[in-house]
Amino acid sequence: MSSELSPVASRPDGPAAPRTTPGSPSNTPGSLREAWVAIAGLSAVFLFEMLDNSILNVALPTIGRELHASTSALQLVTSSYAIVFGGLMLVLSALADRVGRRRIMLIGLVLLALASLATAVVTTPEELIAVRAVMGVAAAMTTPGSLALAFRLFEDDTLRVRATTVISTVGLVGLAIGPTVGGLVLAVAPWQVLLLINVPIAALAFIGIRRGVAVDDPEGLHRDPVDIAGGVLGTVTIMATLLAPTLFVEAGSGSGAGSGSGSSLEIGSWAPWLAVAAAVVAGALFVWRERTARHPLLDLRLVALPLVSSGLAFKAASGLATAGLGYLITLQLQLAWGWSPAQAALGMLPQVVVLLGGGVLIGPVVKRVGLENAAWMSATAVVAGLAVFATLGRFGYGWVLLALVLVAAGMRVVGVVAGTNVMRGLPATRTTIGAALVDTASEVATAVGIAVAGTILAALFTGSITAGGWSAAQGVEFANAVEIGGGVLTVLAGALVVVGMVRARRA
Template sequence: MTSPLATVIAARPARSLRDAWVALAGLSAVFLFEMLDNSILNVALPTIGRDLHASTTALQWVTGAYAVVFGGLMLAFGAMADRFGRRRIMLAGLVLLGVASLATAFVSTVEQLIAVRVAMGVAAAMTTPGSLALSFRLFEEDELRVRATTLISTVGLVGLAIGPTAGGFVLAIAPWQVLLLVNVPIAVLAFFGVRLGIAADTPAELHRDPIDVAGAVLGTAAIVLALVAPTLFVNQGAGSGAPWAMASGAVLGLVLFYLRERSATYPLLDPKLVAHPLVSSGLAFKAAAGLATAGLGYLVTLQLQLDWGWTPALAAIGMLPQVVVLVAGGALIGPFVRRVGLGRAAWISAAAVVFGLAVYGSLSRFGYVWIAVALVLVAAGMRVVGVVAGVNVLRGLPANRTTIGAALTDTATEVTSGAGIAITGTILALVFTGPLTTPNWSAGQTSEFHLASTTAALTLTALAAALVAYGIIRTRHLRKESAA
């Protein structure tokens, strides 16, 4: 049965965030899980390694398996949600999340923990894209959609910010399993918020096209290979054949996926829809932000700890400008969008991310103040583009394709973030002599690191700038179409 509140929501779009508070609480809990999960678990990896006698590679897969499954399956589950019901798929994913999290209490080997993380990755792929698609559906006004998305993302970013600190305190008094068991009450809150606050999809909001199984397999394979390749580049180096084989497989899979979607009668992801100016520009801006943000975070962490010798705790403090802007900057998104409009807000914020990375690449060696400036610029740009570009993508799609659109934006961010780390790691491996973790670098190694970090940052800046330029061109094309 559909709840009375959900029936009201279905009959009348919400006129304010307060009208939809039950639904927004549930959707915020979904995003909180995604942001909190890996950040809180990373703190526990040394403890998990000792308790489960896990190797370094096995520990990497504790987090990596989740990320690969999550990123690889989002498109497939997004397509299913648009066919069988966004709310239905999300509720099923939340049940899986709760059960998988409870299973953590019975884990006794690292293999079992990896299996749990795979199940949680599946749950995340079922729920995360739906949080944007369902929040978009709650409102008819774009301003309310932006405010709702800002609220949901702010809750998640607070979880991301407090996760490591909270995890450290929990580990001081409780076993590491508690860090994953915390997902159980989050899943329960999300389940009832979505169940009571959002109506089931009506047939008019869905489509019944047959599922493109071949497209789903090719798309999933391409994304999985694209997500595994960066880890291999970082761990094995550019001189190994495995990462290049993975990267080549990802490119081949992407080409085959595109050809399949062009020829399929009922494509999983219609290229004509992706070509819409709002969709293609939004994806370009999200991709640019993902590429730049991942590269900057990786480079800053290495510079603070390995080049300058800061302790992990001090390095975490050094990243605070980024954290503060990400969490507090949500209050500025609404006024900024009202002032410049959704289209301008998207490209201006994406350009801010690129400019911040350029500041780091050009000036970071001259002192921490320039790193702080870069972190603030990138965080401010990412905070806005993460909301606005996602809303724009959904605005450019038919109502019965919004979930796969949300999945596509998340996938673009995941893949380009991995690419940013892979490019950075490859350049460092080519330029820096010896292992990066070698203590007491020589003057030559310090110089090599500076050259490598500058080269990597400016390379990513150029790539991200090209994506932003493409996005701006597409938005101009949209204005020309509107004028016509």
Template sequence: MNVRREGTAAKAAAPTKTSGPPASLREAGAALAGLSAVFLFEMLDNSILNVALPTIGRELSASATVLQWVTGVYAVVFGGLMLALGALADRVGRRKVMLVGLVLLGAASLATAFVTTAEQLIAVRAAMGVAAAMTTPGSLALAFRLFDEDGLRVRATTLISTVGLAGLAIGPTAGGLVLAFAPWQVLLLVNVPVAALAFIGIRRGIPADQASGPHRAPTDRAGALLGTAAIVLALLAPTLFVDAGAASPLPWLAAATAVVAAVLFVARERTARHPLLDLALLARPLVSSGLAFKAAASLATAGLGYLVTLQLQLDWGWTPAHAALGMLPQVVVLIAGGALIGPLITRVGLDGAARLGAAAVVCGLAVYGLLGRFGYGWVALALALVAAGMRVVGVVAGTNVMRGLPADRTTVGAALVDTVGEVTTGIGIAVSGTVLAKLLTGDIATATWSTQQTARFHEAVTRAGLTLTVLAAALVGWGISRARRPGAARTASSPGH
């Protein structure tokens, strides 16, 4: 009896093994499956739905403007709410907010089965935008905090992004095949099993939010309102420039109001006792450089994709299917390029990889602006260079931003990365569309162009490509100068990071 008691006492006195962070990707398999499913939803959603827009228009008697809102409302709500909901997640718990968002995603997707009007579909898409804003920033933050070692963080982020980019690549093709034998609602109902997989993986693989983890400062409601207004208007303005044209006062009013809201937001955050976004964090070299690189890559990818799509079909007369094949260099590099990120970082480090990726983006734009009109080979090279740079920057810049933030600000930091990407995507399309609209006269969609129209289109493509090159180069140059500041290394290694 005494021996048994002594043995029991010895076991009680022995230190218990605490479960630390995963030592490999395999150990975090359930969590990574859930986080990959979240990113898959974000990438797959709009790409797979675009194929069904003509069918939706016929069945719901929707005009072109209404169809634009079917896709546009998702992006506006998603981009507009990311910052506010990211800050909320840092306060109440990242895992908790993500799980609630996944439930909302599943419910909104199920509601698609009962949609009978275009207005109802727009409401469903808005709800899905809210769900995306609750889940997407948290996926990067949770993936980063899941591991303690930067190499595992990069490998995890690469894996998650590869899954999402694969969804982006196969989305249009899969959507077209589904529409051959099933109603268009199936394309949104597919989000239900994706949300369920994500919910199960995150609930099983991500530890519950600790009481000491969330940021405890009160929510800055005024800052959230001003920030959301500024982002929503910044996302709407590029669309208005493309649709209404630069001669219309509406896009200029939206842009001016966005600037005013942004100025008021900055003033509010500088004076608030508990700001939504601590602007001092943005001054940290790793954070500001990472955001600059992300902005350059998103600007380039969106602007180049817009220009090349028009060039292949309108200037060179390729069919939509042929033009889709023409974009394959971008798709292949985005998916396959993930295998090169790890070796690149091993050789040159995180900061060096970010600089090289951003430089590839600028070079790709320059190749297109200067040589793209002379043949598809130059277009393919430009697509590959920009895609390679985007692939590296998408992983490394986000990781650097996370490295530069305190542990209780990572979700709002991830939301900031995604918001910068959304806004600069819109700007890239707006710049390209505005230059084309200014230089190209007549009906751009006519089957035959005059010699003058063709010459003007070539001039517009060159000017738009070089304008994007200059903007991206300015962002990259500023990002490199920020990354080289003496405080960058200290920021990455300071306590709590």
């Protein structure tokens, strides 16, 4: 293996000692306070991603009424952003590693502000879908770069973890308050204001990154030409993977889990399976292309590096378990137990509290057990939470509460340390695409988790899941579906944790 592909040296028993990262500025900050302008800007980037995801859902009924949008159109309003965002991350991150991470992020922030401003003149669902797709492009240009630039701000792993913790905490605050803020805004203002909020956030991020982050050192950039064919194949693979669950939901009618509106998964429909086939074929061609290209978009030897592959496995395990748990718990609280939306929100509140307050745990945990051990322990906690819900959740809210706390605590830690480990394992010229790999692993795992849970639920539950007055037999069917679906996801996520642990031992 060439020296360019050699992972950064690290201690297996704890955080690595401070070291110089190739291509990083020589006058790196010695504390978070010295880098507060940059951290504020990077935090604003992550705030946009989390706030946007949570705040728009509140406005969907209003958007549907005012724009006369169909159910499918409303689903495209949200999925167009996610599909474009997930599909373009690898390509745009590879470009950022070549032309400059800071430059691509600043361009993306300008694009985000312009797209958000365009919301003010939207009059049709198609126009809003187009705006959301452009915002997805902007998110793909900015979100992976926030982790890459945060990592490169410092030479000390402890400061890197602390900076990433601050940035992720700001984002989680946005995720937590988004629905409440959205509801309050809709009470006094039109729905367009919810997306116009992105404009000042983008401006704050632009100023912070422009002033606080140094221009990329040319020696820290990747010089190989962009692999266009690999970029197209990779984009098609990810987009088809993210699109398939949506198509499965839209394909059915009359019974099953579906989207919670009475639609089910109809296995005989051709569209979802066409998306699956496209993902498989394009994925196989992408791997072949990257293994044979002289200058691949993603050198697969990078993914095989121990710290990189272990971090991605832990992140995917967490995404798989979290998505399945969130999907199944929401249905159980409101449909099986008959809780109102407000009661269900209160029932999920402990998870929000742990996510927001759990940041104080990350530093002590990493200091005590090390980054590698913290990664597998936190990923295991997430999987354990899903296992608790799948096997015991039907017996009362106390078990649901335990599952929520385990998942939230594990997710809070693994979200920081797994990404940090991936970045530590990469050469300095590939940090942005490494961050994109982390986000892509999480996005794809989330889509797979929802698809697996929804498919099993639709296959085992007879009748419309959203219809009131379930029979005793339907209640048993739902409980069995939760147990089987949660069990399958637990096994899959647990296998990923084992893979991550084996790879981490080789680091």
